[in-house]
Amino acid sequence: MESKRKSMEEMQQEVDQYIGQFKEGYFSPLALLARLTEELGELSREVNHFYGEKPKKSSEEEKTMEQEMGDMLFVLICFANSLEIDLEEAFDIVMNKFKTRDKDRWTRKEQGEINHESN
Structure with a gap:
């Protein structure tokens, strides 16, 4: 299933168009936080199955981390939309914080290492 890349906007x-077709609209912030937490739990379970010591039962449905992250993203977007938060703006704010406050927090790679890995 190939599709065009979408911006956060x-x-x-x-x-918003999808949710807007239903009378119920967005859930309350508390309900959305509960749903986000639930989805995080499902992602955690998948990570534990793949990287941890807990293999899946043969009766368990096959899900992927990609699906679980998609579920989390959908709920996060619902949460942001319900509070009228622009996620692109929120992302820019947090990246600015990391680039300034945390600019010297970790050991930087040499320029050659960065270029080599991106190829």
Whole structure:
């Protein structure tokens, strides 16, 4: 299933159009936080199955981390939309924080290492 890449703004609009067709609209912030927590638990379970010591039972449905992250993203977008938060702006704020406050927190790679890994 190939599709065009979407900006966060486009994703927020798509979710808003989807939710907007239902009378119930967005859930309350508390309900959305509970759903986000539930989805995080499902992602955690998948990570534990793949990287941890707990293999899946043969009766368990096959899910992927990609699906679980998609579920989390959908709920996060619902949460942001319900509070009228622009996630692109929120992302820019947090990246600025990391680039300034944490700029010397970790050991930087040499320029050659960075270029080599991106090829």
